[in-house]
Amino acid sequence: xxxxxxxxxxxxxxxxxxxxxxxxxxxxxxxxxxxxxxxxxxxxxxxxxxxxxxxxxxxxxxxxxxxxxxxxxxxxxxxxxxxxxxxxxxxxxxxxxxxxxxxxxxxxxxxxxxxxxxxxxxxxxxxxxxxxxxxxxxxxxxxxxxxxxxxxxxxxxxxxxxxxxxxxxxxxxxxxxxxxxxxxxxxxxxxxxxxxxxxxxxxxxxxxxxxxxxxxxxxxxxxxxxxxxxxxxxxxxxxxxxxxxxxxxxxxxxxxxxxxxxxxxxxxxxxxxxxxxxxxxxxxxxxxxxxxxxxxxxxxxxxxxxx
Amino acid sequence: xxxxxxxxxxxxxxxxxxxxxxxxxxxxxxxxxxxxxxxxxxxxxxxxxxxxxxxxxxxxxxxxxxxxxxxxxxxxxxxxxxxxxxxxxxxxxxxxxxxxxxxxxxxxxxxxxxxxxxxxxxxxxxxxxxxxxxxxxxxxxxxxxxxxxxxxxxxxxxxxxxxxxxxxxxxxxxxxxxxxxxxxxxxxxxxxxxxxxxxxxxxxxxxxxxxxxxxxxxxxxxxxxxxxxxxxxxxxxxxxxxxxxxxxxxxxxxxxxxxxxxxxxxxxxxxxxxxxxxxxxxxxxxxxxxxxxxxxxxxxxxxxx
Numbered sequence: 001x002x003x004x005x006x007x008x009x010x011x012x013x014x015x016x017x018x019x020x021x022x023x024x025x026x027x028x029x030x031x032x033x034x035x036x037x038x039x040x041x042x043x044x045x046x047x048x049x050x051x052x053x054x055x056x057x058x059x060x061x062x063x064x065x066x067x068x069x070x071x072x073x074x075x076x077x078x079x080x081x082x083x084x085x086x087x088x089x090x091x092x093x094x095x096x097x098x099x100x101x102x103x104x105x106x107x108x109x110x111x112x113x114x115x116x117x118x119x120x121x122x123x124x125x126x127x128x129x130x131x132x133x134x135x136x137x138x139x140x141x142x143x144x145x146x147x148x149x150x151x152x153x154x155x156x157x158x159x160x161x162x163x164x165x166x167x168x169x170x171x172x173x174x175x176x177x178x179x180x181x182x183x184x185x186x187x188x189x190x191x192x193x194x195x196x197x198x199x200x201x202x203x204x205x206x207x208x209x210x211x212x213x214x215x216x217x218x219x220x221x222x223x224x225x226x227x228x229x230x231x232x233x234x235x236x237x238x239x240x241x242x243x244x245x246x247x248x249x250x251x252x253x254x255x256x257x258x259x260x261x262x263x264x265x266x267x268x269x270x271x272x273x274x275x276x277x278x279x280x281x282x283x284x285x286x287x288x289x290x291x292x293x294x295x296x297x298x299x300x301x302x303x304x305x306x307x
Numbered sequence: 308x309x310x311x312x313x314x315x316x317x318x319x320x321x322x323x324x325x326x327x328x329x330x331x332x333x334x335x336x337x338x339x340x341x342x343x344x345x346x347x348x349x350x351x352x353x354x355x356x357x358x359x360x361x362x363x364x365x366x367x368x369x370x371x372x373x374x375x376x377x378x379x380x381x382x383x384x385x386x387x388x389x390x391x392x393x394x395x396x397x398x399x400x401x402x403x404x405x406x407x408x409x410x411x412x413x414x415x416x417x418x419x420x421x422x423x424x425x426x427x428x429x430x431x432x433x434x435x436x437x438x439x440x441x442x443x444x445x446x447x448x449x450x451x452x453x454x455x456x457x458x459x460x461x462x463x464x465x466x467x468x469x470x471x472x473x474x475x476x477x478x479x480x481x482x483x484x485x486x487x488x489x490x491x492x493x494x495x496x497x498x499x500x501x502x503x504x505x506x507x508x509x510x511x512x513x514x515x516x517x518x519x520x521x522x523x524x525x526x527x528x529x530x531x532x533x534x535x536x537x538x539x540x541x542x543x544x545x546x547x548x549x550x551x552x553x554x555x556x557x558x559x560x561x562x563x564x565x566x567x568x569x570x571x572x573x574x575x576x577x578x579x580x581x582x583x584x585x586x587x588x589x590x591x592x593x594x595x596x597x598x599x600x601x602x603x604x605x606x607x608x609x610x611x612x
Contacts, residue, residue, distance in 0.1 A: 145311060152550025153568065153587045160572045160580050237440050241554045244442050245569055263446050264558070270454045280443035288438035 036300035043296020046289035053286050057103030066094040068101040068254045080274050087274035089262065098254045099279050105166070105249060106256040106283075110236035113173035118228045120174065121181025122217070128182075129189025130212040136186070143179035151176055155238065159247055166249050169242070173235050181227055188220035222301035229294035233287045240283055256283050312588055313369070316581045317362050369585075384582045387567060395563035398486060398556070399548055401479055403541070406487035406494055411537055414498025415530055421503065429495060436492025441551055445485045445558040452481060482559040486551055490544050497540045502533040535605050542598030546591045 037043055056063060071091045080087040086095035128136040146154065158172045189212070192198065201211050236256075242248030243257025244264070251258055256279055262268050263276035417429040452459045460478050505511065506529050514524045556565035564583055571579040 148588050148591055150546040150550035150587050150591060152553050153584050156572045157580055157584045160575060240440050241442055245554060245557055247572055269446060269450055276446060284439045291434060291438055
């Protein structure tokens with residue numbers, strides 16, 4: 001009767017064996033990464049908050065009955081009520097609507113710049129990191145040069161040279177942001193380059209481009225994803241600070257930073273908290289959630305961070 | 308490196324719309340000058356020389372402290388910069404001290420009490436600290452501490468007649484804490500993990516087994532080693548501090564270089580923008596040099612070349 005009196009551990013072992021035989025237990029590392037991410041409650045919370053804010057921004061026209069630019073002089077500076085959830089600003093525009101529509105632009109700037117910077121950084125970084133030689137040296141120097149400027153100063157300097165517009169801002173963010181991606185990808189490639197399979201590929205006579213982009217790059221994808229999430233957060237913070245100063249996206253387009261711009265006035269700051277406090281909180285929560293996602297991604301994909 | 312940057316900055320200066328004479332010569336001189344004299348002046352200033360020659364002339368001038376003139380006010384740029392340098396330095400050093408002391412102390416304590424409520428609170432504060440836009444934090448703190456509680460002034464630095472350090476101190480507290488907030492959070496997280504790392508090392512166990520008191524093990528053997536990466540981090544974050552002061556000085560109406568920079572960008576005052584940018588690069592390079600020296604002092608294994 002010993003068969004029926006298996007201990008708990010034995011049962012578990014059997015279960016694993018059965019699954020293994022059925023081919024359900026793939027050894028793929030990304031499965032493990034996904035499981036680990038799922039078990040990270042803070043990262044999941046981040047993902048939920050992130051999606052919530054993202055979706056409400058995307059579907060802004062369906063959610064809000066108002067338009068972000070409609071001026072209603074009769075309803076100026078109204079405190080929050082049922083018809084205006086976040087109240088109205090000095091021109092009678094519905095603040096809640098502006099926050100929703102502002103989110104579209106702010107997220108576009110943040111995500112777009114992060115993706116753009118990552119694209120350029122990866123493009124240069126994987127080839128230069130693999131090839132080394134003079135290409136690498138030149139780009140290393142250029143990125144060093146960009147990085148020796150305090151970022152805010154460099155961004156403002158470029159704003160004054162290129163002029164103030166939405167697309168210019170994204171271009172400027174990409175220009176100032178590719179360096180860190182490049183350096184990270186490069187250092188990844190430097191270590192992958194030493195792997196035996198790369199030497200085998202080289203012995204097969206594959207072209208450098210194929211080796212670098214097709215065979216080496218996929219192994220460096222996890223830290224790149226982490227970098228994209230974390231730099232999205234950073235770019236959103238930068239956009240809001242710049243627009244707050246009145247030097248980011250032109251003021252006629254609603255963005256999270258532009259809504260906060262009016263809070264530079266101490267009267268608005270004291271009397272009309274509904275104009276600036278909710279937006280600020282939403283920016284903070286959004287950035288907070290992206291940071292959680294980024295940290296979760298890093299913990300779940302980086303084998304050196306077990307536990 | 309600095310040479311290439313000065314070259315680029317001069318390239319930017321050349322893009323300035325309008326006549327280069329306008330920022331090279333004091334406007335007082337320029338106001339009463341005849342057109343023939345102006346042509347002569349251009350020749351004597353070397354404005355008709357090729358680009359490279361002009362660049363080296365300009366560089367020579369900069370090395371001797373001749374930074375040109377602001378386009379809007381006509382004041383010499385060196386005067387503008389040196390007038391405001393004190394205020395900016397005061398603010399950045401206060402923020403730096405605040406964030407390194409508070410950050411490393413709290414980070415270390417939370418590493419020592421790993422898993423406690425204190426540890427969790429510190430970790431969450433660290434997360435919040437890096438996520439809140441600093442200017443929003445500034446606005447909230449102005450609303451709470453100046454406008455509602457009336458404890459601290461909302462902005463400004465010196466009022467006529469009240470210019471001793473103790474009169475300025477209340478003005479300094481809020482901006483310094485806000486400016487240092489992001490860095491405090493970063494230092495805190497970093498100090499925590501690096502202290503945890505240090506406490507797991509063999510020599511800590513050796514020290515404990517020798518019967519050295521616990522606090523001495525933690526402070527002398529653990530903290531000192533854990534501090535090295537923290538100092539490196541602080542060095543890396545210094546550019547962020549300089550960049551951040553641009554926004555914070557604007558919010559608190561702090562009369563420093565950052566505020567001047569914002570108004571220069573708003574007024575398209577390119578010569579001033581370029582010069583301030585160059586100074587900021589210089590500050591970053593000096594700071595990273597100081598960090599190298601400091602780490603070598605802290606960690607006997609590192610030797611300066």
